[in-house]
Amino acid sequence: MKLTGKIKKWFNPNTKEYWDNLYLSETEIGKIRQDKSVLRLVPLLENKKNILDFGCGTGGNVKLLSQQLSGKNFYLLDHSTKVLEFAENIYLKKKDDNGNCFHYFTDLSEINRTKFDAIISIQVLEHITDYSVVLNSFWELLEENGIMIISVPVRGWLDSNREHVNKFTVKSMLNILSEYSEWVQISPRTYSKRSGRLTTAFFYIIKEGNPLK
DSSP, rough: OOOOHHHHHHHOOOOOOHHHHHHHHHTTTTTOOOGGGGGGHOOOOOOOOEEEEOOOOTTTHHHHHTTTTTSSSEEOOOOHHEEEEEEEEISOOOTTSSSOEEESSSOOOGGTTOOEEEEESSSOGGGGTTHHHHHHHHHHHHEEEEEEEEEEOGGGGGGOOTOSSSSSOHHHHHHHHTTOOSEEEEEEEEOOTTTTOOOEEEEEEESSSOOOO
């Protein structure tokens, strides 16, 4: 690898290969990433039919939601083919006993004919350099009265995780999402056990038929 390539990889390690290797090592030891805070979002999703999880990882959050919801179409998207193979063949498969169906994709362009009642993205935008392009795509894919739910770390420059190429705060996220909706809701939130400071937060907005500003 050339020196410039090594430098880029150090400052932004979020390559497909990086996540393939990371998830492969985690699934081999039975580690499934889940954020149990998503269970508090179940009431927001009960009347939604088509739900996209962007950056789904091993599908741990979809698993939590699908155990509480029924008759949904879950669309799982991740650029790691390894993790999607794991979810489709071992962990979630294509259907469950609650009548939920699971569909797997590696790129938004593969599903651009589908409109969604809900789009969730849990701890993903901090890994994506041009997150505004992703948010614009979400908004275009969202049905009227659909809900977009975003969770990110909100520690700003106190966030020292090398994987996080974006450093968000509550204020910056409010500014970003207010470009799409006048009403930006925040819930739930998690706090550091050691410092008591706010570490992550969920933000959600509803598409009310207003055009993108």
